Amino acid sequence: xxxxxxxxxxxxxxxxxxxxxxxxxxxxxxxxxxxxxxxxxxxxxxxxxxxxxxxxxxxxxxxxxxxxxxxxxxxxxxxxxxxxxxxxxxxxxxxxxxxxxxxxxxxxxxxxxxxxxxxxxxxxxxxxxxxxxxxxxxxxxxxxxxxxxxxxxxxxxxxxxxxxxxxxxxxxxxxxxxxxxxxxxxxxxxxxxxxxxxxxxxxxxxxxxxxxxxxxxxxxxxxxxxxxxxxxxxxxxxxxxxxxxxxxxxxxxxxxxxxxxxxxxxxxxxxxxxxxxxxxxxxxxxxxxxxxxxxxxxxxxxxxxxxxxxxxxxxxxxxxxxxxxxxxxxxxxxxxxxxxxxxxxxxxxxx
Amino acid sequence: xxxxxxxxxxxxxxxxxxxxxxxxxxxxxxxxxxxxxxxxxxxxxxxxxxxxxxxxxxxxxxxxxxxxxxxxxxxxxxxxxxxxxxxxxxxxxxxxxxxxxxxxxxxxxxxxxxxxxxxxxxxxxxxxxxxxxxxxxxxxxxxxxxxxxxxxxxxxxxxxxxxxxxxxxxxxxxxxxxx
Numbered sequence: 436x437x438x439x440x441x442x443x444x445x446x447x448x449x450x451x452x453x454x455x456x457x458x459x460x461x462x463x464x465x466x467x468x469x470x471x472x473x474x475x476x477x478x479x480x481x482x483x484x485x486x487x488x489x490x491x492x493x494x495x496x497x498x499x500x501x502x503x504x505x506x507x508x509x510x511x512x513x514x515x516x517x518x519x520x521x522x523x524x525x526x527x528x529x530x531x532x533x534x535x536x537x538x539x540x541x542x543x544x545x546x547x548x549x550x551x552x553x554x555x556x557x558x559x560x561x562x563x564x565x566x567x568x569x570x571x572x573x574x575x576x577x578x579x580x581x582x583x584x585x586x587x588x589x590x591x592x593x594x595x596x597x598x599x600x601x602x603x604x605x606x607x608x609x610x611x612x613x614x615x616x617x618x619x620x621x622x623x624x625x626x627x628x629x630x631x632x633x634x635x636x637x638x639x640x641x642x643x644x645x646x647x648x649x650x651x652x653x654x655x656x657x658x659x660x661x662x663x664x665x666x667x668x669x670x671x672x673x674x675x676x677x678x679x680x681x682x683x684x685x686x687x688x689x690x691x692x693x694x695x696x697x698x699x700x701x702x703x704x705x706x707x708x709x710x711x712x713x714x715x716x717x718x719x720x721x722x723x724x725x726x727x728x729x730x731x732x733x734x735x736x737x738x739x740x741x742x743x744x745x746x747x748x749x750x751x752x753x754x755x756x757x758x759x760x761x762x763x764x765x766x767x768x769x770x771x772x773x774x775x776x777x778x779x780x781x782x783x784x785x786x
Numbered sequence: 787x788x789x790x791x792x793x794x795x796x797x798x799x800x801x802x803x804x805x806x807x808x809x810x811x812x813x814x815x816x817x818x819x820x821x822x823x824x825x826x827x828x829x830x831x832x833x834x835x836x837x838x839x840x841x842x843x844x845x846x847x848x849x850x851x852x853x854x855x856x857x858x859x860x861x862x863x864x865x866x867x868x869x870x871x872x873x874x875x876x877x878x879x880x881x882x883x884x885x886x887x888x889x890x891x892x893x894x895x896x897x898x899x900x901x902x903x904x905x906x907x908x909x910x911x912x913x914x915x916x917x918x919x920x921x922x923x924x925x926x927x928x929x930x931x932x933x934x935x936x937x938x939x940x941x942x943x944x945x946x947x948x949x950x951x952x953x954x955x956x957x958x959x960x961x962x963x964x965x
Contacts, residue, residue: 479857548868550859550860550861552879568800610801616809617808617820622825636824636829639925640824642925643925650852651858653858654837655925657834666874669950672934674835674866
């Protein structure tokens with residue numbers, strides 16, 4: 436077998452196992468982010484567990500889980516790093532994916548209690564949990580190799596490596612679609628219905644320079660001047676929410692954000708486009724072409740938000756990247772570029 | 787085959803039902819979220835506020851910004867989302883599904899019990915009362931009005947006293963009945 440053929444076979448095998456690739460990359464990304472979050476919790480002076488701070492998950496944990504002493508902190512960092520790496524390479528893979536999901540529920544739950552619900556980690560945590568439970572996530576793993584070449588001596592009684600049930604892949608795709616869809620719904624539900632589409636809210640956030648303000652002047656609380664008096668009872672003002680931040684500090688990118696913020700037509704177009712994009716999330720189930728178009732749009736969407744607001748959503752982008760139908764892309768490329776024909780891509784089993 | 791189908795149904799339900807729940811009710815509790823990022827309306831007329839805490843001893847006030855125990859934005863997001871709460875009973879910033887005067891009072895009590903302990907143990911500070919004030923500002927944090935007292939925590943009686951007496955959820959019903 437020539438090197439070229441071996442390479443082609445390897446590429447084909449990898450393309451056939453999107454959930455294994457997702458497991459490898461996402462376990463590393465989420466493990467890293469969880470450890471970073473743990474450092475953040477440890478650095479906060481008052482990280483005690485307020486009775487009011489607990490999420491549905493952290494409320495079932497014993498009090499000892501909230502005492503981040505130096506010894507406990509160091510042990511946790513090492514354990515999470517080991518769990519993330521072993522989940523990534525697939526050594527006791529499902530167990531370690533479950534453990535990684537547990538640590539993520541735990542650490543980001545504590546973080547929510549401190550004050551910040553980290554939306555970067557919400558979907559990836561659920562995807563890691565799904566990867567631990569659905570079929571087709573361990574085909575490229577140390578576990579699989581040990582079973583195949585160690586225990587079964589090369590004669591696996593399981594289906595061929597490329598035969599993965601589709602429901603696992605579709606479930607993860609559904610988690611992605613629900614996340615985007617509900618973001619669109621929330622903008623209409625909590626943003627005065629279709630008024631959100633007038634671009635004013637987006638303009639506010641593009642102009643926001645959260646990093647400029649000193650302690651005590653950072654966090655804005657939003658009131659509602661149209662709230663009827665009989666809806667107010669805690670105070671005379673009627674508060675409805677807190678603002679989010681814009682962390683972008685690059686002068687060039689801030690200049691672009693400023694240009695957009697001052698262009699009413701662009702603001703309306705982007706607002707309408709964002710909500711439409713989010714509400715149309717379930718088009719990923721129509722066919723592979725729509726799925727690819729939507730997921731590429733999602734990656735561009737996050738890159739734009741990252742550029743204009745300094746919010747990366749790297750994990751989301753990686754999930755979208757892995758869930759694309761790479762067979763379709765490869766076929767398209769090999770049709771367009773004759774030179775790629777030697778790769779000989781076959782139809783993937785991921786739909 | 788039956789076992790496989792049962793497992794499939796179990797896993798799909800386990801992962802999707804909590805998501806459908808938060809989507810329908812519009813709430814969040816990690817990792818389940820209705821994704822409310824930028825999900826509110828802000829225009830030039832929208833009033834924006836900064837929350838301030840100040841300790842009071844014998845009519846002398848101390849700004850507590852430097853004694854929050856954590857960065858101010860985290861503290862205020864926590865305070866607003868989990869403690870004070872939105873005027874609306876269901877808000878995308880927490881996981882509670884209802885609101886009442888007694889639940890509000892209880893949360894304020896629990897919060898200030900903890901916070902006064904933090905002030906005492908970490909900063910060696912104690913106060914007769916702790917005021918909560920709101921300052922209306924513009925986006926550049928320039929004040930638009932005088933600070934307004936929302937209420938105070940009475941350290942002696944360990945209760946939160948609202949400065950707004952016009953309506954409560956309980957007497958709202960009475961007011962409407964009288965009209």
